Amino acid sequence: EAWDGIFNQADRCIQNIYRQLRQETGNQKKYPGVLASLLMLDKLSIEDIKASVTELMAGGVDTTSITLLWTLYELARHPNLQEELRAEVAAARAESQGDMLEMLKRIPLVKGALKETLRLHPVAVSLQRYIAEDIIIQNYHIPAGTLVQLGLYAMGRDPKVFFRPEQY
Structure with a gap:
């Protein structure tokens, strides 16, 4: 039910902005974001744009809610x-x-x-990036184009990096 609400709200917002952008010139400045840019380019269908914006909104909901959930848990402790x-x-x-x-x-x-x-x-469990240039870390050669990962959970609990890492 909550997801339906998110999708319906995204649909209404996109339709309203789309109508306003088509009705008046100069509205690009009123809506300077990604959505207005995509709508003005006319390269994606309205359905594709709705799907992309809904994904962005949904992704923001999960990451924010999980962070707030853990924050409330830690504050209760x-x-x-x-x-x-x-x-x-x-x-x-x-x-x-x-x-x-x-x-x-x-x-x-x-x-x-x-x-x-x-x-x-x-x-997220890890951060991933492709290396732009060859690098050497602790005598290991890592060529450009290699996907490297940083384990966030392990790093956040590393006693070499954080004093009493288990403590909030």
Whole structure:
């Protein structure tokens, strides 16, 4: 049911933007994002664009919800930290007077908690990249074009990198 809601909302948004882009000139500046660019190029069908945008939205839902789930879990295990975060957010909210960007600048503990959550509970298992140039790491030659992986879960728990890595 939730996914149907996401797909229906994406469909409505895309149809509305598509209509507005077709009705008026100069709307590219009003909608400067990927969706407007794809619609204006006329290289993809509206159905292909809807599928792509829905995938982007759905991908953002899963990664965000999993990160928030683990953050809430860790905060439930650490009530003192939970209280510190609550106080930081309340102070930032009062000081920023409703300016969200200003508020975000005033919550380093919240940012740290989210980073710590991602260290212990990464959304992805690994990062993968193709190497652009030949490199040598610890006397191993790795040629350009090789796919290399970084194990995020293992790295986030490595005692050589993090002091007491199991601790939040």
